[in-house]
Structure formats: structure tokens, C-alpha cells
Amino acid sequence: MKSKLTLMLSAPFLLAGAVQAQDYPTKNIQIIVPYSAGGGGDTVARIVADRLSDELGRQINVVNREGAGGEIGIAEIARSDADGYTLGVFGYPDNFVLEHTRDTSFSFDSLEYLASFDDMPMGIFASPSSPHDSLESLVEYGQANPGALVIGESGALGMLHALAFSEQAGMTTTPIRYSGGGELMNALLGNHIDLASTSSMSHDPITDSGGTPIGFAAEERMAMFPDVATFKEQGLDLVMGVSRVLVAPAGLPDDVRDALTAALDAISGDEAMMANFENAAIPYRYLDHDAVNEQLEQSNAVLAPVIEANLDQFTN
Structure with a gap:
């Protein structure tokens, strides 16, 4: 009898939890940018926040936490609750370089990588x-x-x-x-x-x-700057750039992650948002959850030995 009563009492609470998760988001969201206002990462965050806010039906506030080359803000993102209400936008590979050149409180795996929006x-x-x-x-x-x-x-x-x-x-x-x-x-x-x-x-x-x-340091000439040659054209095997990623603390519940990635996929082709990127001279390129994680893992493998070979330059 006790076991049956326990099951009867537990069921409504389990159901309520499921409904609450499906209703995400139920409150406003903040995006932490680990740089000062006005830079590229801040600009991307505000463009995306504006459109994502409309899609999710909740206000998204962009908060700047600059300092220590991005380390302060990225650390705050990583230690925040993994509930979908604190996200972050920063330029990869800042986090990867910081992790391998300083005694940071975060690692690459401290974050969930939801999408990226540019290739600069x-x-x-x-x-x-x-x-x-x-x-x-x-x-x-x-x-x-x-x-x-x-x-x-x-x-x-x-x-x-x-x-x-x-x-x-x-x-x-x-x-x-x-x-x-x-x-x-x-x-x-x-x-x-x-x-x-x-x-x-x-x-x-x-x-x-x-x-x-x-x-x-691009694979090919940029459409917005067609007169500037790539290093590869000029004989240097150098391709390197920044990609602004939207992240959450690791451990994000699956249903919350799915809600966020679905919303990001839905807005990825929004013409007004893409025009805002163009107006800011930021080349728009959207990578969804699977694609961005695959790309970042490949990039990590390329960057790690370069960082290791020049470690003294970062620690001096």
C-alpha cells in the first residue's frame, strides 16, 4: 500500500517536471560576452540575441564581463548553472588557447557548443x-x-x-x-x-x-574585401580565424539543448539577421550543433601543437 501511494504521489511531480522542461524558457535569458562592448564578439551576441529573443519569446540580455583576455567571462559562463538561462558568446579559439597557456578554472569540455555564426x-x-x-x-x-x-x-x-x-x-x-x-x-x-x-x-x-x-589568413578571398590577397595566394600556408560560438555550461539538459538548437536552426536563415552581420562587416556562416562540434574538435587538433611549440611566448 505504501509503495502504491508513493507512486501515486510521485507521478504528478514527475509530470510537472516534464511540463516545466517542455515550457523552456520560462524566464529571461542572459548571454555573457567576455569582452568589452562594441567589439566583434559583442556585436555578434547582440545580433543573435535580438532574433533569438523573438524566436523563444523571452528577453535575452547581453552582459559584458571583460578582462584577462576573455578568461574572466568564459570562467563565469562555465561555472553558471546548466539550466539554459545563462549562455555565452565568444570567439573560438580564445578558450582553447587560454586553457593551454594559463591555469584556468575551465577546459574545452566545460562548455556545450550550440552553434557558430561567422568565420572571420x-x-x-x-x-x-x-x-x-x-x-x-x-x-x-x-x-x-x-x-x-x-x-x-x-x-x-x-x-x-x-x-x-x-x-x-x-x-x-x-x-x-x-x-x-x-x-x-x-x-x-x-x-x-x-x-x-x-x-x-x-x-x-x-x-x-x-x-x-x-x-x-583565409582559404580564399573574402567577397567583401576582394582586393586583399590571402596568404596562401602569396606563398604562406596560413589559414587562421575567429569563429563566434554560442555556448552553455556543460551538463545542459537534453530537452533544453534541443529547444535552443531548434530555435537557432530556425533563425539561421533569417535575412534581416544576415543583413545585420553584413552591415557590421562580419562574414556570416552558420554551423549547427553537430557541425560546430565537429569543426572545433578538428581545429583543436591543429592548434594544440602550435600552442605547445610557442608556449614561452604566451607565458612571458
Whole structure:
């Protein structure tokens, strides 16, 4: 009798739990961005949040938690409750590089990767006062003058790209770290450094101020910047870029994950959202849950040995 009564009492509670899960979301959602407002990751988060909010029928608030090259915000995302009400957007491979170069509280597996929205190649830009307007000129000078070229960067990927570029070009450069993209841009345009390792999103503000794109680390030329050659075209085997990913803390319930991925798939072809990406000079490319996880695992395998070989550059 006791067992039967227990079953009778338990059933309504189990049913209520199932209904509650199916009703997700029942409250507002926040997206943590581990960078300052106005950058590429922040822009992607706000574009996606606006459309995803409409799809889910709940307000989605974007919260900036900048600091330590993204480590502070990513750590907060990873330790949040895995209930679907705290998500994050950041540029991969920032988390992977941080994990392998610092004593972080998170690892790659601390997060659930739901989707990605862009594929923005890294680039090398010369300052307005630089005499080098081509890769050939730059490499010739750099090889003849080891360490003379000063290259600025403002994040884990920027450093990784600067190192890979210098290695591929067979020259030694002097890297300088900046706390953010704004400081890096000011240093380049103020002619305090020779080169900047930054994403293709920086093309317009740099060229508008007299800077020169040397090349993009892309598989093929970008449609929005058709005059900028890839490094592969110029003889360097260098393909590297940033992809903004939407994540949740690991351990997300299956039904919540399914609700989120279904909503993301539903908005992925929204023309207004894609136009917002284009207006922000961010090349839109959507990868769903399965595709983004496959791509990130492949990328991890490529990046790990490069990071390991240059570990001293990240820890100095």
C-alpha cells in the first residue's frame, strides 16, 4: 500500500517536471560576452540575441564581463548553472588557447557548443607610415633585420596568429600585447607599431586611416574585401580565424539543448539577421550543433601543437 501511494504521489511531480522542461524558457535569458562592448564578439551576441529573443519569446540580455583576455567571462559562463538561462558568446579559439597557456578554472569540455555564426579570418595590417605595402617587401625587410618589425596583438588568437605568420614568413618579429582591440588600433594608426595581427573586421577603420592590409589568413578571398590577397595566394600556408560560438555550461539538459538548437536552426536563415552581420562587416556562416562540434574538435587538433611549440611566448 505504501509503495502504491508513493507512486501515486510521485507521478504528478514527475509530470510537472516534464511540463516545466517542455515550457523552456520560462524566464529571461542572459548571454555573457567576455569582452568589452562594441567589439566583434559583442556585436555578434547582440545580433543573435535580438532574433533569438523573438524566436523563444523571452528577453535575452547581453552582459559584458571583460578582462584577462576573455578568461574572466568564459570562467563565469562555465561555472553558471546548466539550466539554459545563462549562455555565452565568444570567439573560438580564445578558450582553447587560454586553457593551454594559463591555469584556468575551465577546459574545452566545460562548455556545450550550440552553434557558430561567422568565420572571420585573421589578417596582418601595416601602419600608415610603414614603407611596406606588400608581403614581399615586408618579408625581405624582416628577414634582413631580425626583431626589427614590431607586431601588435590584443588577444590569444592575435598572438597565435602573429607567431604563425612570423614562422611561416621565416622571420623574427617583436610582439607587443594590448589589452583590447581599441588600444591595438590606436597603436597601429598612431604609428607606434609596424604591424597589427587582428581580424578582417578591422579592414575598413585601418584602411580609412591610411593603413595597408598585407594579407588575410583565409582559404580564399573574402567577397567583401576582394582586393586583399590571402596568404596562401602569396606563398604562406596560413589559414587562421575567429569563429563566434554560442555556448552553455556543460551538463545542459537534453530537452533544453534541443529547444535552443531548434530555435537557432530556425533563425539561421533569417535575412534581416544576415543583413545585420553584413552591415557590421562580419562574414556570416552558420554551423549547427553537430557541425560546430565537429569543426572545433578538428581545429583543436591543429592548434594544440602550435600552442605547445610557442608556449614561452604566451607565458612571458
